[in-house]
Amino acid sequence: MHVDEEQLARWAVEGDAPDPAAADHLRSCDRCQAELDELRRVSDLAHSLPSMEQPSDEVWTRITGELDSTEQVGPERRFRSRTLAAAAAVAAVAGAGIGVGATLVATDEETPATPTAIRLEPLAGKSGTGSAGIVQVSGAEELKVSASGLAAGPGFYEVWLINTDGKRMVSLGVLNPQAGGTFQIPTGATAQGYRIVDISLEPEDGNPEHSHDSLIRGTLPS
Known part of the structure; x- marks a missing residue:
């Protein structure tokens, strides 16, 4: 027996x-x-x-x-x-989620975490809308941005992270509003208070500073 x-x-x-x-x-x-x-x-x-x-x-x-x-x-x-x-x-x-007759398979592939998106709202007198969310990729933070209905004008659209102190900011790159974009966030930036997502209209003047012409904006959760 x-x-x-x-x-x-x-x-x-x-x-x-x-x-x-x-x-x-x-x-x-x-x-x-x-x-x-x-x-x-x-x-x-x-x-x-x-x-x-x-x-x-x-x-x-x-x-x-x-x-x-x-x-x-x-x-x-x-x-x-x-x-x-x-x-x-x-x-x-053991809780491995494996059914009868299944094959045990392990994978080391990393997939980006699904972002929690925030809405980007137009500032006073501006038009447009959008969304932004942080994704974690291999331990680094990236910002996924989409936008539509942005006010037209000469120049290009630029994505910024503004510190909650209202004084410091960092440029993440140029945005194509038709395609959206994903931008690398500097290491530790969000933890240091860079959580305000801002999309501005920038003139083709060679000046890397913010034009002070913000179109839509939103704040990432802490």
Whole structure:
């Protein structure tokens, strides 16, 4: 009589030691010990993945069904089928979000965090609207900006970050209002109070300073 696969899976996940009777069985049964060793390796992998919710009763029902189905195959396949099904149970209990029969896959790809956008509103006597939000990319901050309906005029549109003290500012770059843009934020700038997003109309005069002709503006959350 072999140890129940679900019990093996729970020992592997929870790290509990088998009771004395089961421990005696494992010492004399290479098959059960091999299954437990394999499940512990799967558990270690599952715990290294991002954690998710504990599986529901429905998940356990499907796992149990998979375990039961292994009894219908021939003896030459039964051991591996039982181990794979129990491994799926380990992955599910460990919260790795892996279904029965799925393949364990890990990825190191980084994806930008979704920004929380703010609205950019027109200043008095100006027109236009827009949005801006910070995205985190490989530990650095970038500002994603879009705009529409900006007042037309000679020159170009420029994106600025203005400090909340109202005195300091830094240019992030030129904005194409049809396409929008993503701009690198200087390291630590937002933490130092550079949180007011400003889009200005700049003349083609070669002067790098702000024209004092701001069109739309909004403040990033602290």
